[in-house]
Each structure stands twice: as structure tokens, then as C-alpha cells.
Amino acid sequence: MKTPIIFLLFIYSFLYADLDYKVENSNIQIDDRHSYNYNRLRLNINYKNDAYFTTLIADGINYYGKSYTNSEEFDLLSKVKSDTPYSTRSSFNNYSYGTSYTKLYRFFGGYEDDNNRISIGLQNITMGVGRFWNPTNIFNPKNIYAIEADETFGVMALIYTRHIDDTTDIHVVSSIKEDETLKYALRYKTFLDFADLALDIIYSNDTQMLGYEIEANLFDTGVEIRSEGAYMKSDLVLENDVEYFQAILGADYGFVNGINLTFESLYSSKEFTYMQMLSNLKSDILSNMTSSKFYAGASLSYAFNIFLDSSVMYIDSFDKNDAFSSLAFNYTLNDYNLFTFGIMNQENKTYYLKYQLSF
Numbered sequence: 535m536k537t538p539i540i541f542l543l544f545i546y547s548f549l550y551a552d553l554d555y556k557v558e559n560s561n562i563q564i565d566d567r568h569s570y571n572y573n574r575l576r577l578n579i580n581y582k583n584d585a586y587f588t589t590l591i592a593d594g595i596n597y598y599g600k601s602y603t604n605s606e607e608f609d610l611l612s613k614v615k616s617d618t619p620y621s622t623r624s625s626f627n628n629y630s631y632g633t634s635y636t637k638l639y640r641f642f643g644g645y646e647d648d649n650n651r652i653s654i655g656l657q658n659i660t661m662g663v664g665r666f667w668n669p670t671n672i673f674n675p676k677n678i679y680a681i682e683a684d685e686t687f688g689v690m691a692l693i694y695t696r697h698i699d700d701t702t703d704i705h706v707v708s709s710i711k712e713d714e715t716l717k718y719a720l721r722y723k724t725f726l727d728f729a730d731l732a733l734d735i736i737y738s739n740d741t742q743m744l745g746y747e748i749e750a751n752l753f754d755t756g757v758e759i760r761s762e763g764a765y766m767k768s769d770l771v772l773e774n775d776v777e778y779f780q781a782i783l784g785a786d787y788g789f790v791n792g793i794n795l796t797f798e799s800l801y802s803s804k805e806f807t808y809m810q811m812l813s814n815l816k817s818d819i820l821s822n823m824t825s826s827k828f829y830a831g832a833s834l835s836y837a838f839n840i841f842l843d844s845s846v847m848y849i850d851s852f853d854k855n856d857a858f859s860s861l862a863f864n865y866t867l868n869d870y871n872l873f874t875f876g877i878m879n880q881e882n883k884t885y886y887l888k889y890q891l892s893f
Contacts, residue, residue: 552582566884570599588643598632616687651695656688669764669780670745675821701725741768741818778804800829826851
């Protein structure tokens with residue numbers, strides 16, 4: 535008798551909950567040293583019932599282009615994966631001209647009210663104020679050099695946020711890594727009259743970090759300035775107790791004619807070789823391992839009209855041959871169709887055409 539009652543209660547709860555779903559297909563034709571096609575079919579489901587919520591995002595990935603899937607670049611890419619105790623990606627299904635696999639991108643649930651938010655599962659952890667670089671985020675930072683810079687690996691974590699008052703939040707994170715060890719974080723953020731400030735602490739068996747974040751308006755000029763920095767101590771392969779400091783300084787300004795200008799610089803007290811990075815693909819600080827001590831970058835974006843916008847970016851270290859530049863045009867046909875044409879140049883020129891369909 536109990537089973538039918540529980541089933542009816544579940545159906546009743548499901549019918550009166552808020553359930554949203556979205557299907558998105560992103561197809562990117564890429565031409566650099568190889569010519570290949572990348573296609574991602576994404577299912578996004580959001581469920582909400584009163585204060586409880588669940589999010590599921592799953593992907594089907596296909597690479598078409600034999601020369602690329604047989605290359606050293608793809609072999610290296612396939613070795614980079616989420617730092618979780620279980621695999622979030624299926625095995626590769628190789629066929630004559632490419633390969634495909636499925637991936638669990640996000641899957642978490644939780645509870646939220648006016649003063650508290652708690653979530654558990656495979657999710658994103660947001661830290662830092664940088665547009666190009668995030669020294670304080672050693673969980674899942676974005677890759678500014680990628681075509682889709684905001685595509686990051688999920689973190690298996692428990693996250694609790696306490697809204698102390700209208701101007702102060704505390705975030706506590708406990709995540710579990712692939713080797714089943716834990717990584718902890720504490721973030722205290724407060725909104726003052728002159729600036730937004732945050733203090734970040736991260737601790738794991740291999741890495742300790744102490745960081746800060748600052749965002750403020752430069753008087754009444756309309757310029758927003760920001761900075762974040764992190765002191766890190768980490769054990770690397772063949773090198774223990776590596777200590778160094780990284781910080782960014784940036785600014786944003788929006789002109790009345792629709793032009794937006796962003797500037798950002800990165801300083802690192804230590805630089806790393808390519809072999810050090812390759813030997814530490816599983817390190818907490820991999821994204822903070824730079825080949826130069828100083829970088830500077832700027833981006834400019836402009837909306838021609840409601841359908842067409844463009845952006846250009848340039849990043850350089852000025853002491854090595856590793857300058858990066860990109861140009862992109864986005865054309866939004868309607869709420870469901872988006873076209874992007876872009877050029878990226880670092881060691882080689884990369885041309886790409888992206889078509890995104892959402893429904």
C-alpha cells in the first residue's frame with residue numbers, strides 16, 4: 535500500500551514543479567593545421583520545486599576529421615579530463631573518419647532560500663574577477679585561448695553559501711578529486727561603498743592558496759577597475775613546495791556608441807617550461823602555470839545592430855613568441871539561431887565557423 539501512495543505523491547510533486555528544458559546543437563568547422571568538424575548536442579534540464587532545484591546537462595560530442603583525431607594534439611586533448619572520483623566521459627567510439635563520445639557536463643541539486651543556498655554534485659565553482667585570467671580559481675578556470683572559453687570541467691563538490699546580510703556572503707566548498715582526496719575553499723565577500731572585496735582560501739593535500747579580489751569604480755569616470763591575486767604553494771611532479779604569486783590588474787569601459795573596451799595584465803613571480811606543464815596535467819595549479827612572468831591583453835567589442843556584433847582581442851608576453859590574437863563576428867538570426875565566424879592566431883592561424891541551434 536505504501537508504494538502506490540509514494541508514487542502518487544511523486545507524480546503530484548512533479549506536476550506542480552517548474553520544469554524547463556533546452557536542446558542546443560553547436561557545430562564548429564575548424565581549419566588550422568588540420569581541417570575537422572566539431573559537433574556538440576547538449577540537453578539542459580532544470581527542475582525546481584519550491585526551494586529545491588536540480589540541474590542536468592549532458593552532451594553528445596563528435597569529431598569528424600581523421601587527420602585531427604589521429605594527431606598528437608587530439609591525443610593530448612583526450613588526456614585532459616575532469617578531476618572527479620568517477621569518469622564524466624564515456625569511452626571514445628572511433629570510426630573511419632572520426633570519433634564520438636558522451637559526457638556529463640553538469641549534474642547537481644540543492645536547496646535555496648533567502649539566506650542560504652546549498653548544492654551538491656557536478657557543478658561550476660565561480661571565483662575571481664578577471665576577464666582573461668583567474669589566479670584565484672584553481673577549481674575550473676576558463677581557457678581564454680579556446681574557441682569556447684567558458685566551457686569548463688565540472689567539479690564534484692558540496693557548496694554552501696550563507697547570505698549574512700545584503701552586503702556580505704560566505705561561501706564554503708568541499709570537493710573530491712580523482713584520487714579521492716578532498717579540496718576545500720572558503721570565500722568571504724563583502725560589498726562596500728567604495729569597492730567589492732573578497733578573501734579566498736583554498737586547501738588540499740598538494741596545494742594551498744591565499745587570494746584576494748577587488749572591484750571598484752574609478753571615481754565618476756565610468757571606468758571599472760579590478761584586481762585579484764593569489765599566493766600559492768604546491769607539490770609538482772619532481773618538484774615539491776613550489777611557491778609563487780600571481781596577480782591581475784584590469785579595467786573596463788563602455789562608450790556611449792556601444793563600444794566596450796577591456797584591458798587586463800597578469801604578473802607571475804615564477805614561469806614554467808612546457809615539459810613542466812606536460813608533466814603536471816593533474817596538478818591543481820595547471821591553469822596558473824605560465825611560460826612568462828608578464829602578460830598583457832586587451833579586447834574591443836562593438837554591436838553594429840541587434841543582429842550583428844564583433845570582438846577583437848590581443849594578448850602578448852612581449853618576451854617570447856607567444857602572442858595571441860582573435861577576431862570574431864556574431865550574427866543572431868533569431869532566438870534559436872546564432873552564427874559565429876572567427877579567426878585565432880597564435881603559433882598558427884585557426885579559422886572557424888560556428889552554427890548554434892537552440893530550441
